[in-house]
Amino acid sequence: MTPPQPKPPPTRGATQRARTLQGRCRRAPLVPQSASNPEAAPTRRRDYCAGAKTWRTEAEGFTRRPGIKGSVIMRGLEAEGPRPPATPCECVKPALEKGNLLTEPIGYLESCFSTKNGTPRQPSICSLSQACLKIRKSIFNNPEHSLMGLDQFSHVWILFVFHKNGRLSCKAKVQPPRLNGAKTGVFSTRSPHRPNAIGLTLAKLEKVEGGAIYLSGIDMVHGTPVLDIKPYIADYDSPQNLIEPLGDVNLQDNKHKPKTSFEFRSSGVTDNCDQQQLSGCVEPHPCTSTKEKPTCPEDRTSEEIHVEHDDTAKIRHSLKHGEEIAAGYGSESRSDQSLSVAEKQVGSCHQEKSFSEEGTDKRSRRGQEAAILRGNSVQTEPGALRYPSGAADEARHSVVPAWVRDAPVTTLEVRFTPHAEMDLRHLSSGEPDVGQTAFKYFQSAEEAKHAIEAVLSADPRSVYRRKLCQDRLFYFTVDIAHVTCWFGDGFAEVLRIQHASEPVQMTDPAESLVSLGS
Numbered sequence: 235m236t237p238p239q240p241k242p243p244p245t246r247g248a249t250q251r252a253r254t255l256q257g258r259c260r261r262a263p264l265v266p267q268s269a270s271n272p273e274a275a276p277t278r279r280r281d282y283c284a285g286a287k288t289w290r291t292e293a294e295g296f297t298r299r300p301g302i303k304g305s306v307i308m309r310g311l312e313a314e315g316p317r318p319p320a321t322p323c324e325c326v327k328p329a330l331e332k333g334n335l336l337t338e339p340i341g342y343l344e345s346c347f348s349t350k351n352g353t354p355r356q357p358s359i360c361s362l363s364q365a366c367l368k369i370r371k372s373i374f375n376n377p378e379h380s381l382m383g384l385d386q387f388s389h390v391w392i393l394f395v396f397h398k399n400g401r402l403s404c405k406a407k408v409q410p411p412r413l414n415g416a417k418t419g420v421f422s423t424r425s426p427h428r429p430n431a432i433g434l435t436l437a438k439l440e441k442v443e444g445g446a447i448y449l450s451g452i453d454m455v456h457g458t459p460v461l462d463i464k465p466y467i468a469d470y471d472s473p474q475n476l477i478e479p480l481g482d483v484n485l486q487d488n489k490h491k492p493k494t495s496f497e498f499r500s501s502g503v504t505d506n507c508d509q510q511q512l513s514g515c516v517e518p519h520p521c522t523s524t525k526e527k528p529t530c531p532e533d534r535t536s537e538e539i540h541v542e543h544d545d546t547a548k549i550r551h552s553l554k555h556g557e558e559i560a561a562g563y564g565s566e567s568r569s570d571q572s573l574s575v576a577e578k579q580v581g582s583c584h585q586e587k588s589f590s591e592e593g594t595d596k597r598s599r600r601g602q603e604a605a606i607l608r609g610n611s612v613q614t615e616p617g618a619l620r621y622p623s624g625a626a627d628e629a630r631h632s633v634v635p636a637w638v639r640d641a642p643v644t645t646l647e648v649r650f651t652p653h654a655e656m657d658l659r660h661l662s663s664g665e666p667d668v669g670q671t672a673f674k675y676f677q678s679a680e681e682a683k684h685a686i687e688a689v690l691s692a693d694p695r696s697v698y699r700r701k702l703c704q705d706r707l708f709y710f711t712v713d714i715a716h717v718t719c720w721f722g723d724g725f726a727e728v729l730r731i732q733h734a735s736e737p738v739q740m741t742d743p744a745e746s747l748v749s750l751g752s
């Protein structure tokens with residue numbers, strides 16, 4: 235029998251690690267799969283990592299289930315490929331540190347738009363659009379707790395997943411419909427087709443009711459998985475605002491002056507049908523016609539892109555005194571709802587540009603540039619923008635390039651045929667016996683008509699459709715109205731409005747879990 239061998243002395247580093255970890259990490263029993271907790275399946279070993287203050291498993295993807303102490307949800311979407319390095323306590327190195335995030339939607343949006351077709355490209359296009367978001371009980375046992383205090387805000391940021399993008403693909407340059415075929419970098423647009431299919435919408439908060447919020451001015455389709463809600467705070471979210479101390483606000487006791495309660499179907503909402511938005515909603519499409527096909531300057535050198543100037547093609551940015559550009563949320567309309575909020579909260583407005591994260595060199599360079607639409611791409615030209623003098627002014631100002639505001643796609647006139655008008659009246663009559671409107675989101679035929687006008691006046695067609703399928707009928711559904719229309723030169727005409735035959739299906743939550751990163 236061999237005597238027990240003495241262990242080799244631990245290295246200095248190992249001793250230190252052991253000390254650091256001692257008492258901090260403990261192994262927990264396995265989480266059994268049960269009917270009451272189906273989301274916990276499949277069973278895996280889990281550990282509590284005090285350093286990260288969370289439960290972790292061998293696989294990335296565990297999230298702590300809020301509201302249920304110590305319980306764990308393992309999502310079925312584990313990253314493929316090499317396992318992440320384990321810490322000395324066998325905890326997996328937190329995925330968050332690498333920027334990987336396994337998301338769990340806080341809810342699925344119930345929207346008046348059932349398909350991407352006809353869904354506005356930015357929220358301010360159709361302020362009459364409506365949606366409801368119920369916080370899922372699997373996120374918070376008491377969803378209403380998570381919404382406490384939110385009713386004191388007029389607007390909220392909604393972070394969501396473009397779950398209807400189809401396959402996850404994106405290109406470095408995209409052709410926003412509003413630029414009518416011109417290309418620009420994906421990150422300078424609001425294109426849904428981006429490396430992480432995350433959308434960001436500033437919506438009007440109509441009311442909070444229990445564990446649900448009611449929104450208007452939205453650009454998301456029914457069933458959209460929502461990842462987060464954040465209050466819109468002009469002081470933080472608008473570069474032109476100076477941050478002031480909060481003063482007499484008592485947040486803990488929730489003693490803010492409460493917002494006047496909204497009726498969900500707020501009749502005071504008006505629509506701006508002439509709003510135009512930059513949108514990067516780029517439909518993947520084949521280029522079938524060499525004649526009509528937009529020319530793609532993809533293969534130009536970057537030098538060419540920066541050096542070429544053509545006076546006839548450029549659009550100069552005109553700066554009017556007191557003009558505001560709602561760059562913070564990609565809105566370039568001066569009359570949109572979001573902008574009016576910013577104006578209200580800000581007071582005096584100036585032409586703005588956020589320089590806060592840029593170096594001096596870039597500042598001065600950008601201060602001398604103007605964006606132009608050149609051929610089929612967006613370029614910049616020196617010497618056309620003027621900025622207020624002084625670094626302090628610059629830090630408070632934001633600017634959007636001219637090609638956003640003065641994009642080539644114009645507002646369309648919207649007409650309804652007598653038949654369509656009749657359809658609308660018929661649709662809105664609902665069940666006359668009970669005197670109820672048939673619409674779910676709109677209060678009247680008038681409201682529905684305004685919403686349809688708003689959607690169409692912004693020309694919701696893809697570039698492909700606009701250029702190559704001009705004479706095709708265009709369909710979209712808003713609320714229960716299935717709209718058939720066609721587009722002519724400078725106008726859209728509604729031909730028919732029928733009852734959307736099929737009720738819109740909610741996305742199966744289990745199918746909508748979205749893994750970001752891998």
Ligand SMILES: C[S@@+](CC[C@H](N)C(=O)[O-])C[C@H]1O[C@@H](n2cnc3c(N)ncnc32)[C@H](O)[C@@H]1O
Nearest residue numbers: 350353354355396397398424433434454455458
């Ligand atoms: C251009 S994106 C802008 C969205 C958001 N305001 C943003 O800036 O991130 C709006 C368009 O995305 C499309 N869309 C809306 N919800 C979607 C979803 N859940 N999945 C895929 N596409 C969606 C619609 O076609 C809509 O016109």
